[in-house]
Amino acid sequence: MKEINVQPPSGTRDFLSKDVKKREWALNMIKQVFEVFGFAPIDTPAFERIETLTGKYGEEGEKLMFKILKRGNQAASGETDLALRYDFTVPLVRFFAKYQNQLPRPFRRYQIGPVWRADRPGKGRFREFYQCDIDVIGSSSLVADAEVILALTRSLSCLGLPGYIVRLNSRRVLTGLLEAYGIPETSRQDTLTALDKLDKIGVSGVAEELKSRGLPKLVISQISDDLSQKDMGRIRDRAVISRIGQEGLQEVDEIISLVSLLMADGRIEFSPFMARGLDYYTGPIFEIYLKGATGAIASGGRYDDLVGKFVGGQVPACGGSLGIDRILSTLEVKNPNREDGLKPQVFVTVWDRSMRPEALQIAEELRNERIITEVFLEEGKISNQIRLASNRGAKYCLFYGPDEQTKKEVTIKNLSTGEQRSVSREKIAETLQKLVQER
Known part of the structure; x- marks a missing residue:
């Protein structure tokens, strides 16, 4: 060739x-x-x-x-x-x-x-x-x-x-x-x-x-x-x-x-x-x-x-x-915010194939609030997904697995501090909007 x-x-x-x-x-x-x-x-x-x-x-x-x-x-x-x-x-x-x-x-x-x-x-x-x-x-x-x-x-x-x-x-x-x-x-x-x-x-x-x-x-x-x-x-x-x-x-x-x-x-x-x-x-x-x-x-x-x-x-x-x-x-044009615009603010992990629809639904709700959101596209270990989220420069990582589904919650992890918290599924967009604005 x-x-x-x-x-x-x-x-x-x-x-x-x-x-x-x-x-x-x-x-x-x-x-x-x-x-x-x-x-x-x-x-x-x-x-x-x-x-x-x-x-x-x-x-x-x-x-x-x-x-x-x-x-x-x-x-x-x-x-x-x-x-x-x-x-x-x-x-x-x-x-x-x-x-x-x-x-x-x-x-x-x-x-x-x-x-x-x-x-x-x-x-x-x-x-x-x-x-x-x-x-x-x-x-x-x-x-x-x-x-x-x-x-x-x-x-x-x-x-x-x-x-x-x-x-x-x-x-x-x-x-x-x-x-x-x-x-x-x-x-x-x-x-x-x-x-x-x-x-x-x-x-x-x-x-x-x-x-x-x-x-x-x-x-x-x-x-x-x-x-x-x-x-x-x-x-x-x-x-x-x-x-x-x-x-x-x-x-x-x-x-x-x-x-x-x-x-x-x-x-x-x-x-x-x-x-x-x-x-x-x-x-x-x-x-x-x-x-x-x-x-x-x-x-x-x-x-x-x-x-x-x-x-x-x-x-x-x-x-x-x-x-x-x-x-x-x-020349170096001084735009201090231009790098941030390339990074997701939130990274949504995917527990398994059955959780894909809900992961996309969560992402849709966040994007409706103009929160830059990326969804994991493949199937893989959660630890690998967290590593990818960190490499992409995301501020927060979301988990929605069987436990969260049963409790009707979403787990939020702050990738800078490692702190985790659970919030009501129906308030995930509202909560993240406040968190993103605080940073």
């Missing part, structure tokens, strides 16, 4: 129970924050029509899309007509275009679930991962951008992850800088693509990338100098040369003034060369970093032109996304 490779596909993961519980706890905390900020949940399919997704993400994004071959007899053609969702933003815009007459304005929504990218797997980088998205469609106010940032940073605080840094920029600032460098419009997208790789390849790597894309040496030297030095005054002076650069700096300054005093557990700073590689961004953009995490753990920005591609006319929009897998894979 040929050996089967039991490893999950590269860039994906299996999750043990404790990991699932940790993720569920974190996602629930994030949902609560999003809803406190007035965002409502929606859901969309895991895959979309290929034409819905293509032409929206830019050069790098197009390469990382998981495309789906046509099915049946058409599969041999090699043609694709569907793709797994790359993010939640473009599916949201498609959703909004379909249901816009049923949705409030502005429309505030959140969506949490898996997305897929054909990226090279690495530490904190996966091909299948969860995103926690929030967006506001229908408002051009920078208060909307501020709300997105505050909701994401509040989520980090609620997860017990202070010390974050929000790096803020505007695509208008970048356009102003590119104009100041004298870069023609035909080369600007290439330049932004190179700048977006700054954290991965460094200043020298960006310079090499710009050289390969045909930019003049003098321009590359100016950009490299500005990337290497910390004088924000000099960079701001360069950006304000153009009107669009001035507008971008005004956006940045206003958002910083709106959120800086409200982020008790972190700070926000101007990052003039942060590009965010996706083509659909038009205004303020941001990334959130946390010490110990690999790369940005959250990001987003304004995309005022994207909705118009689906509905006609400009509809302002902004949003952000929290990469929960990157957080959970590299």
Whole structure:
């Protein structure tokens, strides 16, 4: 028999129970924050029509899309007509275009679930991962951008992850800088693509990338100098040369003034060369970093032109996304109760085959009171069942044998102290509910 490779596909993961519980706890905390900020949940399919997704993400994004071959007899053609969702933003815009007459304005929504990218797997980088998205469609106010940032940073605080840094920029600032460098419009997208790789390849790597894309040496030297030095005054002076650069700096300054005093557990700073590689961004953009995490753990920005591609006319929009897998894979999220949720509070032993129905009935009564209860599934010595209950981390073990049946009682054993007591059969659920609450 040929050996089967039991490893999950590269860039994906299996999750043990404790990991699932940790993720569920974190996602629930994030949902609560999003809803406190007035965002409502929606859901969309895991895959979309290929034409819905293509032409929206830019050069790098197009390469990382998981495309789906046509099915049946058409599969041999090699043609694709569907793709797994790359993010939640473009599916949201498609959703909004379909249901816009049923949705409030502005429309505030959140969506949490898996997305897929054909990226090279690495530490904190996966091909299948969860995103926690929030967006506001229908408002051009920078208060909307501020709300997105505050909701994401509040989520980090609620997860017990202070010390974050929000790096803020505007695509208008970048356009102003590119104009100041004298870069023609035909080369600007290439330049932004190179700048977006700054954290991965460094200043020298960006310079090499710009050289390969045909930019003049003098321009590359100016950009490299500005990337290497910390004088924000000099960079701001360069950006304000153009009107669009001035507008971008005004956006940045206003958002910083709106959120800086409200982020008790972190700070926000101007990052003039942060590009965010996706083509659909038009205004303020941001990334959130946390010490110990690999790369940005959250990001987003304004995309005022994207909705118009689906509905006609400009509809302002902004949003952000929290990469929960990157957080959970590299940091210890402080949830003191997550291990307890995996352990039974009560373990019901089974005396013999004839006692199975009554054991299940007792378990049903306890579960109706939301007491986590496990029943022994096989037949075996009571001593072995007690050992299993202890190994599973149960707090109490129940015995219901012939003697208990005759007396209409159930014996309760405290597995921590060894203490045993008998209670009336009809009061077993009431008694255990009090015992569990006392611990």
